[in-house]
Amino acid sequence: xxxxxxxxxxxxxxxxxxxxxxxxxxxxxxxxxxxxxxxxxxxxxxxxxxxxxxxxxxxxxxxxxxxxxxxxxxxxxxxxxxxxxxxxxxxxxxxxxxxxxxxxxxxxxxxxxxxxxxxxxxxxxxxxxxxxxxxxxxxxxxxxxxxxxxx
Numbered sequence: 001x002x003x004x005x006x007x008x009x010x011x012x013x014x015x016x017x018x019x020x021x022x023x024x025x026x027x028x029x030x031x032x033x034x035x036x037x038x039x040x041x042x043x044x045x046x047x048x049x050x051x052x053x054x055x056x057x058x059x060x061x062x063x064x065x066x067x068x069x070x071x072x073x074x075x076x077x078x079x080x081x082x083x084x085x086x087x088x089x090x091x092x093x094x095x096x097x098x099x100x101x102x103x104x105x106x107x108x109x110x111x112x113x114x115x116x117x118x119x120x121x122x123x124x125x126x127x128x129x130x131x132x133x134x135x136x137x138x139x140x141x142x143x144x145x146x147x148x149x150x151x
Contacts, residue, residue: 011135022120029116032109040064040072041081042104044098051094054087082107 004010026035033041043062047053053061059069073096076082081102087093098106121129 011139014137026113026116028108030112032105032112037072037076038106038109040069041076041098041102044082044096045103049091049097051087052085052097054090054093054095055084056093058096071088076102 004013023035030038035050040062040095041060044053044058047057047061053068055069055073056066058073061064061068073082077100081099083097083099084094085097087095
């Protein structure tokens with residue numbers, strides 16, 4: 001990739017390259033779940049469980065369409081990583097529950113991903129990591145504001 005002089009272009013275009021490469025490399029290096037499945041389960045594991053989150057809640061939390069989340073959950077359900085049940089609060093919705101097998105695969109992924117993260121962050125010190133994380137969070141916040149302004 002030819003690096004543009006304008007650092008805003010680097011951040012903008014680099015985000016696409018980073019996302020694509022991250023998914024390709026991580027999916028090959030870490031076995032068990034795809035990066036998107038891992039991201040979904042990871043977010044599910046951090047949500048309150050009483051009441052269990054609905055598919056719609058999980059879609060909002062991961063900023064993914066409800067349709068994509070539903071498709072991923074179908075696969076994860078068949079693998080035994082999540083349970084789907086009618087929501088006690090809204091019978092038109094389904095609640096998503098992380099199973100014990102789902103918790104086990106998340107722990108396994110965390111162990112298997114450790115060498116991947118070590119390699120991924122090689123040459124990036126804590127100060128750079130904090131600064132980059134701050135920039136990414138600000139960009140995401142700006143995009144949320146832009147999206148709100150469009151509605």
